Amino acid sequence: MHVLVIGAGPAGARCAERAAEAGFAVTLCGSEPALPYDRVALGRVLSGEAEVPALITHGAARLRALGITFRPSTRIATLDAGAGRAVSARGEVVAFDRAVIATGSDAVRLPFPGANLPGVYLYRSMADVLAMRRAVVTGTRVAVIGGGLLGLEAAAALSQRGARVTVVHAVGWPMERQLDPAAGALLARQLGATRRLSFAMPAKTEAIEGETQVRALRLADGTRISCEMVVMAVGVLPSVGLARAAGLDVGRGIVVDDAMRTSAAKVLAIGECAEHRGTVCGLVAPALAMAETAAATLRGEAAIYAPRPDPTALKVSGIDVWSAGEIEPADAEAITLSDAAIGRYRRLWLRGGRLVGAVLYGDTADAPFYLSLMAQGRDIAPMRALLPFGPAFQDAA
Numbered sequence: 001m002h003v004l005v006i007g008a009g010p011a012g013a014r015c016a017e018r019a020a021e022a023g024f025a026v027t028l029c030g031s032e033p034a035l036p037y038d039r040v041a042l043g044r045v046l047s048g049e050a051e052v053p054a055l056i057t058h059g060a061a062r063l064r065a066l067g068i069t070f071r072p073s074t075r076i077a078t079l080d081a082g083a084g085r086a087v088s089a090r091g092e093v094v095a096f097d098r099a100v101i102a103t104g105s106d107a108v109r110l111p112f113p114g115a116n117l118p119g120v121y122l123y124r125s126m127a128d129v130l131a132m133r134r135a136v137v138t139g140t141r142v143a144v145i146g147g148g149l150l151g152l153e154a155a156a157a158l159s160q161r162g163a164r165v166t167v168v169h170a171v172g173w174p175m176e177r178q179l180d181p182a183a184g185a186l187l188a189r190q191l192g193a194t195r196r197l198s199f200a201m202p203a204k205t206e207a208i209e210g211e212t213q214v215r216a217l218r219l220a221d222g223t224r225i226s227c228e229m230v231v232m233a234v235g236v237l238p239s240v241g242l243a244r245a246a247g248l249d250v251g252r253g254i255v256v257d258d259a260m261r262t263s264a265a266k267v268l269a270i271g272e273c274a275e276h277r278g279t280v281c282g283l284v285a286p287a288l289a290m291a292e293t294a295a296a297t298l299r300g301e302a303a304i305y306a307p308r309p310d311p312t313a314l315k316v317s318g319i320d321v322w323s324a325g326e327i328e329p330a331d332a333e334a335i336t337l338s339d340a341a342i343g344r345y346r347r348l349w350l351r352g353g354r355l356v357g358a359v360l361y362g363d364t365a366d367a368p369f370y371l372s373l374m375a376q377g378r379d380i381a382p383m384r385a386l387l388p389f390g391p392a393f394q395d396a397a
């Protein structure tokens with residue numbers, strides 16, 4: 001059986017590896033020129049802490065040993081699911097018995113005036129990161145649009161290279177999807193003090209100014225932030241164009257069942273391009289879990305992908321912040337432990353006697369404890385009084 005995997009990101013590479021191990025003939029087509037690499041670690045290349053080879057997850061020798069035919073710089077342009085035939089943008093035809101779509105997401109470029117000027121960068125691929133690295137020197141003024149996980153990570157990495165960075169964020173505190181306002185305020189303060197980041201919050205970008213090159217960011221209140229570089233980190237959209245044109249069921253992502261099967265018999269979909277039970281994932285752990293499920297489905301096993309609560313940690317060294325589950329849900333009770341003097345903060349949300357969300361700031365060592373309570377849906381009534389102090393205090397309860 002010949003399996004074609006479309007997209008050589010973490011999910012595609014993992015699925016190709018498992019399919020090859022199972023003895024299938026595997027072709028892995030990726031539109032990027034690079035060998036499969038660890039996208040999660042791109043910030044280390046941006047900051048200069050690592051170079052490209054350190055991020056490669058599937059080197060040429062490993063792909064050869066697995067018997068995988070790897071085609072870099074090969075974007076699949078059309079898919080005939082019924083006939084089992086894909087055609088690349090260069091016109092090469094690849095026949096398949098099964099195809100696995102793993103096309104991931106595309107970073108969003110908001111259509112501000114000036115959004116396509118030289119000096120405006122996205123933060124998604126190795127090529128984006130290498131282009132930013134070439135452009136930034138000590139003293140370069142950078143405006144990062146978006147104070148979410150990726151925007152903060154890019155801002156800290158560029159600051160590490162000597163840039164002067166302002167984060168422009170539409171909400172009043174950073175990472176609002178993962179943090180409540182108090183934890184967000186602690187984070188902004190610490191990033192300012194330790195990473196020299198400035199924040200404009202809440203602030204709406206209206207335009208990027210410049211003629212042949214970025215010169216400034218203009219905010220809705222008229223403020224101008226002078227800069228030579230803009231990084232747009234404002235979210236991603238599942239890459240579903242190929243699947244939609246092939247006639248597959250597509251909602252926000254390519255609709256898949258528990259076994260990662262799409263609406264087309266020969267085609268599976270995994271990772272950030274897939275929509276499972278109405279949800280599209282945005283983290284690498286579920287993307288890899290889907291890849292494992294798809295490989296099992298290819299092997300003919302009855303496999304079920306079971307989503308887990310997605311924990312989030314900011315990868316800026318020296319900053320310990322973690323969250324999982326629902327953040328500030330309107331219908332939940334909250335327990336807060338706060339000691340501003342030592343920069344330690346915890347907030348837990350409970351519904352019906354169960355932990356449904358948690359934010360840890362300053363000390364995240366107990367994260368696995370709270371994650372397991374959430375995953376198990378355990379009744380926390382017997383431990384409620386000491387719950388914010390973590391597992392070490394549970395025996396005393």
Ligand SMILES: Cc1cc2nc3c(=O)[nH]c(=O)nc-3n(C[C@H](O)[C@H](O)[C@H](O)COP(=O)(O)OP(=O)(O)OC[C@H]3O[C@@H](n4cnc5c(N)ncnc54)[C@H](O)[C@@H]3O)c2cc1C
Nearest residue numbers: 007009010011031039075076103104105271272282283284
């Ligand atoms: C800078 C950065 C930091 C991150 N940090 C974290 C983190 O700390 N923790 C975490 O859990 N997640 C993190 N993520 C998210 C994580 O990288 C993604 O969840 C993960 O990469 C998803 O894997 P994927 O294989 O589904 O998609 P992708 O990684 O997007 O890979 C899809 C691949 O398919 C290719 N492709 C698209 N269309 C085609 C086509 N038609 N033909 C051929 N190839 C195609 C794309 O070029 C891409 O190479 C981060 C992401 C970025 C950008």
